[in-house]
Amino acid sequence: MAAQIWGSEKRARRRREISAKIAQMPELHDSKPLPFMTREEKIMESARKLTILTEKMGQIIDPTDPAELYHLNNEVLGLEGNPMALHGVMFIPALSAQASDEQQAKWLPRALRREIIGTYAQTELGHGTNLQNLETTATYDLATQEFVLHTPQITALKWWPGNLGKSSNYAVVVAHMIIKAKNYGPHPFMVQLRDEKTHEPLPGITIGDIGPKMAYNIVDNGFLGFNKYRIPRTNLLMRHTKVEADGTYIKPPHAKINYSAMVHVRAYMLTGQAIMLASALNIATRYSSVRRQGQIDKSQPEVKVLEYQTQQHRLFPSIARAYAFQFAGAETVKLYEHVLKEMKSGNVSLMADLHALTSGLKSVVTYQTGEGIEQARMACGGHGYSMASYISEIYGVAIGGCTYEGENMVMLLQLARYLVKSAALVKSGQSSKLGPLVAYLGVKSEPTSLIDRIPNSGFTEYVKTFQHVSKRQTLKAADMFFGLMEKGEKREIAWNKCSVELNRASRLHTRLFIVEAFVRRVNEIADIRIKEALTDLLHLHVNYELLDIASYALEDGFLSASQLDYIRDQVYLYLGKIRPNAVSLLDSWEFSDIELRSVLGRRDGNVYENLFKWAKSSPLNKTDVLSSVTQYLKPMMEKARL
Numbered sequence: 124m125a126a127q128i129w130g131s132e133k134r135a136r137r138r139r140e141i142s143a144k145i146a147q148m149p150e151l152h153d154s155k156p157l158p159f160m161t162r163e164e165k166i167m168e169s170a171r172k173l174t175i176l177t178e179k180m181g182q183i184i185d186p187t188d189p190a191e192l193y194h195l196n197n198e199v200l201g202l203e204g205n206p207m208a209l210h211g212v213m214f215i216p217a218l219s220a221q222a223s224d225e226q227q228a229k230w231l232p233r234a235l236r237r238e239i240i241g242t243y244a245q246t247e248l249g250h251g252t253n254l255q256n257l258e259t260t261a262t263y264d265l266a267t268q269e270f271v272l273h274t275p276q277i278t279a280l281k282w283w284p285g286n287l288g289k290s291s292n293y294a295v296v297v298a299h300m301i302i303k304a305k306n307y308g309p310h311p312f313m314v315q316l317r318d319e320k321t322h323e324p325l326p327g328i329t330i331g332d333i334g335p336k337m338a339y340n341i342v343d344n345g346f347l348g349f350n351k352y353r354i355p356r357t358n359l360l361m362r363h364t365k366v367e368a369d370g371t372y373i374k375p376p377h378a379k380i381n382y383s384a385m386v387h388v389r390a391y392m393l394t395g396q397a398i399m400l401a402s403a404l405n406i407a408t409r410y411s412s413v414r415r416q417g418q419i420d421k422s423q424p425e426v427k428v429l430e431y432q433t434q435q436h437r438l439f440p441s442i443a444r445a446y447a448f449q450f451a452g453a454e455t456v457k458l459y460e461h462v463l464k465e466m467k468s469g470n471v472s473l474m475a476d477l478h479a480l481t482s483g484l485k486s487v488v489t490y491q492t493g494e495g496i497e498q499a500r501m502a503c504g505g506h507g508y509s510m511a512s513y514i515s516e517i518y519g520v521a522i523g524g525c526t527y528e529g530e531n532m533v534m535l536l537q538l539a540r541y542l543v544k545s546a547a548l549v550k551s552g553q554s555s556k557l558g559p560l561v562a563y564l565g566v567k568s569e570p571t572s573l574i575d576r577i578p579n580s581g582f583t584e585y586v587k588t589f590q591h592v593s594k595r596q597t598l599k600a601a602d603m604f605f606g607l608m609e610k611g612e613k614r615e616i617a618w619n620k621c622s623v624e625l626n627r628a629s630r631l632h633t634r635l636f637i638v639e640a641f642v643r644r645v646n647e648i649a650d651i652r653i654k655e656a657l658t659d660l661l662h663l664h665v666n667y668e669l670l671d672i673a674s675y676a677l678e679d680g681f682l683s684a685s686q687l688d689y690i691r692d693q694v695y696l697y698l699g700k701i702r703p704n705a706v707s708l709l710d711s712w713e714f715s716d717i718e719l720r721s722v723l724g725r726r727d728g729n730v731y732e733n734l735f736k737w738a739k740s741s742p743l744n745k746t747d748v749l750s751s752v753t754q755y756l757k758p759m760m761e762k763a764r765l
């Protein structure tokens with residue numbers, strides 16, 4: 124199963140080898156539990172491990188393999204981030220995709236050797252989503268052949284970029300490029316921020332940390348201001364766009380090609396989200412198979428809480444989602460790598476499809492991951508609320524994904540643009556022009572769903588039902604939009620008035636893609652036992668998801684009430700079938716105890732001993748009487764007794 128999850132036998136084996144090596148290297152372990160450290164201590168601890176990794180990485184992993192790097196990162200540095208998180212996730216990808224060959228030769232080897240630390244500075248205090256209204260300017264000075272970076276007012280301060288505050292000395296900075304008083308829109312520039320020897324900010328640069336966040340606090344998200352700060356013309360990233368010495372602007376082959384670093388993260392973060400969801404579920408499911416509370420049959424002893432149907436209903440559909448996200452994520456990364464290769468050689472024809480797909484997936488996956496993690500936390504009762512479970516930290520980090528790389532509502536609306544265009548093709552009889560991901564919009568569906576009507580139809584009738592509701596909602600939202608415009612409404616106003624319906628269409632389309640990716644994967648599996656276990660999980664997935672969106676299929680009578688009863692019964696049937704495999708389905712992800720960082724979810728299952736040991740090690744327990752008591756509470760009580 125691990126081979127299915129991680130993509131191949133080899134990958135699963137390599138993960139085990141890497142975990143085993145790390146287990147033997149105490150210098151790479153947390154020196155004490157992270158929840159007992161201050162933010163400063165965590166950052167220090169992370170930097171300590173990071174420098175050891177820089178020395179020893181080659182002995183543990185193949186540093187050119189992103190999957191091995193990511194695993195190493197999760198084991199050693201953990202999901203709370205590290206001082207170079209953005210260096211690998213965005214700075215290097217931005218340089219790789221947007222710097223010219225000559226620029227790459229100058230900067231990439233230095234970045235890869237970690238001679239310099241970089242980040243991606245785009246968002247500002249006043250604007251994140253609406254890139255067209257960023258305020259930082261890069262004005263070309265023809266006389267010196269330099270760009271002058273400037274922050275005209277407080278809202279133009281860069282705000283949020285990870286590791287910008289304290290760790291990075293370089294950044295890819297996005298600023299509006301102005302040449303001879305003409306604004307060419309946001310463009311990426313390579314900018315040195317700090318002196319390479321002293322790490323002091325360079326003159327003209329104001330920089331710092333934005334303060335503690337809901338989670339992800341090892342990362343020093345930062346602010347940055349420029350006071351007429353000059354950089355050479357050749358620091359504009361020039362793979363696709365060029366500015367010649369005389370100020371001539373050469374435009375890129377696609378207007379949004381400079382957004383590729385964002386698409387990169389959107390494509391890769393699906394796997395990251397699946398891992399966080401599976402981690403939280405692993406903790407909760409292990410704990411639920413140890414925790415005994417109450418009886419189902421009063422004549423019998425207390426049961427493991429995992430025997431309760433409500434507990435299974437809380438956890439198992441999310442287990443199915445974690446697998447589904449992992450499989451959909453693997454497909455998306457493949458597509459991304461393909462599009463990136465094409466893009467580098469000038470073919471930009473697939474960019475719109477990739478943008479639409481990743482925008483939808485990013486939004487649905489992060490939202491459902493957050494839901495699933497929070498349910499996992501509540502499924503652990505009181506102990507879920509303790510940092511000993513570590514689930515609240517996992518939640519805090521994962522939920523950030525709903526916001527970063529494009530706020531979810533906004534990204535769903537980006538997919539909706541693509542769906543509306545596709546709907547227009549269908550309506551004008553040009554269905555043959557539809558891309559493969561939306562081809563179903565042009566296919567006529569049966570008048571009613573055939574779920575429960577055709578024996579042995581596998582998952583076909585489910586997929587058709589998802590296609591039907593997605594198509595119907597897309598055409599309905601598009602009709603509403605076109606209708607408003609026909610009535611004379613301005614395009615943007617009409618769009619806003621339909622945006623809730625449009626986003627519903629985007630979610631349904633994305634959920635269809637996820638179901639199909641799961642079906643495709645199960646169909647490919649040769650090993651009969653693995654296929655059986657995943658088929659059970661897929662049954663739960665399609666029935667649970669369909670029940671969740673049933674109102675869309677009921678409103679036009681595509682599904683009947685009796686079919687809905689059947690679907691509901693299937694959910695209950697598969698909850699029971701999955702119960703014996705539940706712990707194994709999560710143990711198959713092979714997270715080590717080091718990586719999970721959860722006292723509650725350790726592999727040994729000694730929950731109570733581990734919790735008591737953990738509580739005793741709390742810094743508050745170093746002394747029996749705290750100074751808060753001697754200084755305040757004791758005098759207060761004494762005074763009251765007088």
Ligand SMILES: CCCCCCCCCCCCCCCCCCCC(=O)SCCNC(=O)CCNC(=O)[C@H](O)C(C)(C)COP(=O)(O)OP(=O)(O)OC[C@H]1O[C@@H](n2cnc3c(N)ncnc32)[C@H](O)[C@@H]1OP(=O)(O)O
Nearest residue numbers: 190193252254379382391392394395474478527528529540
């Ligand atoms: C196998 C290996 C395993 C390894 C696993 C690795 C796991 C990695 C896990 C990663 C963990 C991550 C750790 C956390 C790190 C945090 C990082 C956070 C970084 C950031 O947040 S950076 C800042 C991000 N900011 C945003 O995302 C801003 C969002 N806004 C936008 O993107 C744009 O403003 C928006 C909304 C797209 C609008 O742009 P705009 O220019 O205004 O365009 P229009 O709306 O007018 O649309 C016009 C037209 O353009 C099309 N378009 C837009 N974008 C693109 C694109 N990227 N590509 C192609 N086409 C695009 C759009 O669809 C429109 O097309 P039409 O045809 O409809 O006109």
Ligand SMILES: Cc1cc2nc3c(=O)[nH]c(=O)nc-3n(C[C@H](O)[C@H](O)[C@H](O)COP(=O)(O)OP(=O)(O)OC[C@H]3O[C@@H](n4cnc5c(N)ncnc54)[C@H](O)[C@@H]3O)c2cc1C
Nearest residue numbers: 244245246250251252283284285523526527528529530532
């Ligand atoms: C953990 C974390 C890490 C980050 N790292 C980085 C980084 O490394 N580099 C970087 O540059 N940035 C980074 N960011 C910033 C992040 O990319 C932005 O916060 C994000 O893009 C959302 O933009 P915003 O904050 O402007 O939200 P806003 O756009 O102000 O969103 C507020 C609300 O307005 C709604 N809204 C906005 N526009 C529209 C619209 N057109 N239609 C409908 N609704 C709309 C949103 O849906 C939301 O409900 C990070 C953020 C976080 C939380």
